[in-house]
Amino acid sequence: MAETKPWPTELRLSRDKRTLTVSFDDGREFAIAAEMLRVLSPSAEVQGHSPEQRKTVAGKAAVEVAAIQPIGRYAVRLTFSDGHNTGIFTWDYLRKLGDEREALWAEYVAELAAKGLSRG
Numbered sequence: 001m002a003e004t005k006p007w008p009t010e011l012r013l014s015r016d017k018r019t020l021t022v023s024f025d026d027g028r029e030f031a032i033a034a035e036m037l038r039v040l041s042p043s044a045e046v047q048g049h050s051p052e053q054r055k056t057v058a059g060k061a062a063v064e065v066a067a068i069q070p071i072g073r074y075a076v077r078l079t080f081s082d083g084h085n086t087g088i089f090t091w092d093y094l095r096k097l098g099d100e101r102e103a104l105w106a107e108y109v110a111e112l113a114a115k116g117l118s119r120g
Contacts, residue, residue, distance in 0.1 A: 008091050011076065017064035020078075022094050030098025035119070038063045038080050039108055040097065041087035056108075058117035 006024040013020055020037060023029045039057040040046070048054045060082065067079040071088055079085035097104065112118060 005092065006095055008094070011068060013065055013068065017066070017081075020065055020068075022098060024095065028095075028098065030094075030101065032094070032097050032101065034063050034065045034080065035060050036097065036101070036105060036108075037065065037078060037087075037089070038082070038084060040104060041078075041084060042089060042093055043084070043087035045084070045086055056111050056115055056117060058112055058115075059120060061119040 006026045006028065008022055009025050010023040011020065012023075018034045019031050020034065021029060021031045038060045041057075046055055046057055062081075064081040065078055066081050067085075069077040069079070071077055075088045075090040075093075077085060077088055109119075
């Protein structure tokens with residue numbers, strides 16, 4: 001029997017558009033900052049086509065989620081206040097961002113510091 005993956009039951013954007021809360025059918029819920037979603041966007045523009053091409057996106061501390069568009073039954077496209085809208089956020093990727101939030105964020109902040117970049 002195939003393992004069933006957690007399925008999202010709700011996507012909720014905060015009133016200030018700075019936090020996306022994702023709830024799953026296994027009871028887990030994650031509040032993910034718009035900044036994190038933007039800087040870790042799964043788009044080729046950010047991720048590149050290989051690990052060596054991945055970009056460190058700086059200066060997005062004030063970014064907001066401007067729009068959420070469903071993509072079939074497997075993902076959403078997020079449009080950000082800076083115009084970025086090419087990332088397709090699958091349910092699996094949103095779950096990964098929630099489950100690994102602290103480690104991914106620490107890695108991002110360390111990367112900024114190493115490159116002399118800031119969140120501002």
